[in-house]
Amino acid sequence: MKKLLKNIAALILIIVSLNACGSDSEGADLTKPTADISLTRESGIYSPGSSILINADFMDDQALKECQVTIASIRSLKGWDTDWDAEMYKIPLSGKEMSYTSTRVLEDIPADIYYGDYQLSxxxxxxxxxxTVYTIDITIE
Structure with a gap:
């Protein structure tokens, strides 16, 4: 009888341990955030000195953190020298949903920039x- 009680106690301990381990992984957030991002200029064509403005809706099932915006010329993506080395711009986010309208990203386009195709990330x-990473192509002329 003592042996049976020990086995039952051991079984209960194993079940409780497995349930405790399982609860941590069930609470982990594995879902990627989503966004709907568009330029305020439908043409995507910009000139030196102008600002890049976006409209954006950000969503997540738990909690948003931020959106990091960078730019690279298509030439530099293919291994050429960087044409515009703008610092990363961060859009602060919070909650499960956030929207931005006509929001400026990055610095203004430099006056001495090479004309051509660029990619916003x-x-x-x-x-x-x-x-999740989204890209939008723009042209500077």
Whole structure:
């Protein structure tokens, strides 16, 4: 009888331990945030000295963190020298949904920039550091 009780107690301990381990993984946020991002200029054509403005809706099932915006010329993406080395711009986010209208990203386009094709990159992160990257092509002329 003592042996049976010990086995039952051991079984209960194993079940409780497995349930405790399972609850941590069930609460982990594995869902990537999403966004709908568009330029305020439908043409995507900009000139030196102008600002790049976006409209954006950001969503996550748990909690948003930020959107990191960078730019690179198509030439530099193919291995050429960088034409515009703008610092990363961060859009602060919070909650499950946020919207921005006519929001300026990056610095104004430099006056001495090379004309050509560029790619804006938007890395949307949530509080668990899950992320999704969106890109939009623009032209500077």
């Amino acid at each position: 938007f890395k949307v992160l949530d509080e668990s550091n899950n992320y």
